[in-house]
Amino acid sequence: MGNFLAGKVVAVTGAGRGIGRAVALACAAEGAKVVVNDYGVSIEGAEPASEIAGTVVKEIEAAGGEAVAVADDIATMAGGQRVVDTALERYGRIDGVVCVAGILRERMLFNMSEEEWDPVVATHLKGTFTVFRAASAVMRERRGGTLIGFTSGNHQGSVSQANYSAAKGGIISLVRSAALGLHKYGVTANCVAPVARTRMSANVPMELKEIGEPEDVAALVVYLLSDRAREERITGQVYTIAGPKIAVWAQPRELRAAYADGSWTPEKLADFLPGTVGTDPMPMLTQLEAMAAAAASKERPNA
Numbered sequence: 001m002g003n004f005l006a007g008k009v010v011a012v013t014g015a016g017r018g019i020g021r022a023v024a025l026a027c028a029a030e031g032a033k034v035v036v037n038d039y040g041v042s043i044e045g046a047e048p049a050s051e052i053a054g055t056v057v058k059e060i061e062a063a064g065g066e067a068v069a070v071a072d073d074i075a076t077m078a079g080g081q082r083v084v085d086t087a088l089e090r091y092g093r094i095d096g097v098v099c100v101a102g103i104l105r106e107r108m109l110f111n112m113s114e115e116e117w118d119p120v121v122a123t124h125l126k127g128t129f130t131v132f133r134a135a136s137a138v139m140r141e142r143r144g145g146t147l148i149g150f151t152s153g154n155h156q157g158s159v160s161q162a163n164y165s166a167a168k169g170g171i172i173s174l175v176r177s178a179a180l181g182l183h184k185y186g187v188t189a190n191c192v193a194p195v196a197r198t199r200m201s202a203n204v205p206m207e208l209k210e211i212g213e214p215e216d217v218a219a220l221v222v223y224l225l226s227d228r229a230r231e232e233r234i235t236g237q238v239y240t241i242a243g244p245k246i247a248v249w250a251q252p253r254e255l256r257a258a259y260a261d262g263s264w265t266p267e268k269l270a271d272f273l274p275g276t277v278g279t280d281p282m283p284m285l286t287q288l289e290a291m292a293a294a295a296a297s298k299e300r301p302n303a
């Protein structure tokens, strides 16, 4: 047991399995009291089973830590609120929330149904909002706290998971908005893009060359929740962690600008744009053939 998070109370969603479970165990091992949330669903988000969160609580208690289970669906406002309220009722405070819960419903865009789009966006993006919303209201009052969202390298785009990619891009913008909106209250917000061996990564459409264990991701989350990261004023950042690799993503910014002499017309743009602002080539476009070959070998849905 370390003391990186001694005295802190941390809530972790999706903490019944995979990365969330490793985060919850690591937070407890570093001295935090932990709210373990998990709806206990299949990878597609079906068949909720409430015992999953309780199992992790027992593991934490067996190791000498303190934890409480919440089996709610964080895609609901009531679920997000309950996660935060449980921390306050049981432990009297909330210092950090880590939104890890996620599901996958893979389908090509041209065949994707509303039933494949809505739950994925609701679990990832709204499920981060519900918890951030409830936690930030308390953190604003007590002038401190840490919000952590989970994104993916797939926020750059995805061949067969437009729903997941769009939700993960949304989470980055939500985290940056939280960083901006809560800066004056001493609340930090950051995003983690993990690559780790779990049931979810076993499902990705391509071979992952750089990958590690959920415990690598948990170490980064513990650091970001700690006073050491707060002293460095780390906020509004997106970090990839993949085994031994850690990387920071660039902030979005305009690459090149040009100005019209007078107002724009389509004709003027057709003459002017290609030779001036041009394009910024999309790195993933160059990987399409390799991804298609990997997908074919893994029997991906092409429907």
Ligand SMILES: NC(=O)c1ccc[n+]([C@@H]2O[C@H](COP(=O)([O-])OP(=O)(O)OC[C@H]3O[C@@H](n4cnc5c(N)ncnc54)[C@H](O)[C@@H]3O)[C@@H](O)[C@H]2O)c1
Residues within 6 Å of the ligand: 013, 014, 015, 016, 017, 018, 019, 020, 037, 038, 039, 040, 041, 042, 043, 045, 072, 073, 074, 075, 099, 100, 101, 102, 103, 123, 127, 150, 151, 152, 153, 193, 194, 195, 196, 197, 198, 199, 200, 201
């Ligand atoms: N594993 C990777 O390499 C990888 C890569 C990129 C991003 N991610 C992201 O990291 C996070 C964790 O992924 P993982 O690989 O550990 O997945 P996982 O499937 O092992 O665990 C996800 C957990 O979230 C829970 N969950 C799902 N919907 C929920 C809801 N509505 N309310 C509460 N809990 C819910 C599930 O029951 C499950 O226990 C996800 O957000 C995922 O998108 C993972």
